[in-house]
Amino acid sequence: MSKIKIFGATMMAVAAMVATSCKDKRSTGWQYAPNMYEHIAYEYDQKNDNFKDGKTSQLPPAGTIPVGFTRFDYPNTRAGYDQASVEVKNMLAQTQANYAEGKNLYEHFCSPCHGLTGQGDGTVVQHGYPAPPSYSKGTSSRGGGMKDLTDGKIYHTITYGVNSMGSYASQLAPEERWKVIMYVHHLQTL
Ligand code: HEC
Structure with a gap:
């Protein structure tokens, strides 16, 4: 050809x-x-015969968590607060570096209300915001001295907030909360 x-x-x-x-x-x-x-790959809104309900988008099975997510199975209730107090402990190493970072985070996120030395006299309080009780001398609105607040109670408070204090869960990752708690324990002794 x-x-x-x-x-x-x-x-x-x-x-x-x-x-x-x-x-x-x-x-x-x-x-x-x-x-x-x-x-x-299937589009999330595409029909899918692999599943009983014929949908691609499936709810995660009960009890599963996203990668990298830290569980905190204590509800935002008085019972959850009391239970966290008994069961939840700081597992972070008590190092100088963790403590220093906790101090830095505290000064940025907490001191505007709680004050640099934890006396409840931060800048916004000086401008009329309701004063939190002193960490060392005050009394918790949920009973007991602020100086006796446990790891679990403080973690619960940072996670959910309490009364006029909002939640800091979206600002502080679990590990950062624990670093802040190391510093709050120091302020409880002042
Ligand atoms: C906007 C002001 C404000 C900021 C910011 C703030 N708090 Fe508070 N906090 C309060 C007030 C007000 C209370 C007292 C609330 C009550 O018991 O009625 C309080 C209470 C607490 C308590 C006592 C909880 C209890 O069980 O009695 C802890 C612990 C605490 N805060 C930790 C923190 C930490 C840690 C941060 C920073 C991550 C922080 N707070 C940031 C206002 C604030």
Whole structure:
């Protein structure tokens, strides 16, 4: 077969493909790397026969947690607070570095109300915000001296807040809360 014939046959084939792909007005025609458009993975809102309810988007099975998530199974109730007090302990190493970071975090997130030395005399309190009790001399609104607040009670408070103090769960990761707690324990002795 001559070169011209091969060329001719190729051109015919290409023309036929172009013609067929243009027949349907909604067709995208030839696609380069079609996996980019029609990928193998399911879209979250796509029908999916692999599951009983036929949906791709599934709720996570009960009891599962996202990667990197730290559980805190104590509800925002008085009972949860009391139970955390007994069961939840700081597992972070009591190092100078952790303590120093706790001090830094405390000064940024807590001192505006609690004051640099934890006496409940921070800047916003001086401008009229309700004063928190002193960590060393005050009394907790939930009973007992502030100086006796346990790891679990303080962790519960940072996580959920209490009365006019909001939750700091979105500002402080669990490990950071524990560092702050190391520093609060120091303030309880002042
Ligand atoms: C916007 C002001 C404000 C900020 C900021 C704040 N607190 Fe408080 N905090 C309060 C007030 C007010 C109370 C007293 C609430 C009550 O018992 O009615 C309180 C109470 C507490 C208590 C006592 C809880 C108890 O069981 O009685 C702890 C512990 C505490 N805060 C820790 C922290 C820590 C740690 C931070 C920083 C991460 C922080 N707070 C940031 C206002 C604040």
